[in-house]
Amino acid sequence: MWWYLSFVGEKGWRGGCYVYVETTDLGREGVFAATMKAHMLKINPGGTVAAVPKPPGAPDPEPHMQHRLLNHKDEGLNRADGTPLVGKPEHCECTACRGN
Numbered sequence: 001m002w003w004y005l006s007f008v009g010e011k012g013w014r015g016g017c018y019v020y021v022e023t024t025d026l027g028r029e030g031v032f033a034a035t036m037k038a039h040m041l042k043i044n045p046g047g048t049v050a051a052v053p054k055p056p057g058a059p060d061p062e063p064h065m066q067h068r069l070l071n072h073k074d075e076g077l078n079r080a081d082g083t084p085l086v087g088k089p090e091h092c093e094c095t096a097c098r099g100n
Contacts, residue, residue, distance in 0.1 A: 002054035002061060003034035009047035015069045015094040017043045018061040026053050043069040045094075071096040 001023055007014040019041065021033040031051040038044040054060070065074065071094035 001030070003030070004052050004054070004061075005034055005038055005044075006050045006052075007045050007047045008050070009045075009093050011093045013072070013092050013094060014045040014047045015043075015071050017041075017069050018066050019043075020066070041067055043067070045069060 002018055002020050004016060004018050006016040017038050019034050019037040021030070021037050023030045023033045025033070030053060031049075034051050035044065035049055060066075072092055073096045
């Protein structure tokens with residue numbers, strides 16, 4: 001199952017990632033498995049995490065968006081409401097903004 005993880009630090013958004021984990025649990029165990037996968041892949045920038053499973057019937061994330069830390073410059077990255085994330089968010093400490 002694909003999960004989208006979004007990371008937020010004290011100063012703002014730190015980045016997001018799509019990870020695939022072998023779980024059918026949509027609760028705490030699924031969130032934990034997805035977060036641990038991001039940590040193992042070294043794409044967890046730290047901070048507070050919000051995790052959302054891919055809705056049934058929704059397409060898989062594009063291959064270039066899978067299993068890597070995404071920042072506000074990645075094309076195709078959308079806000080939670082589905083609108084495109086265009087330009088730099090007001091409060092951002094993602095890898096593109098930190099220069100990492």
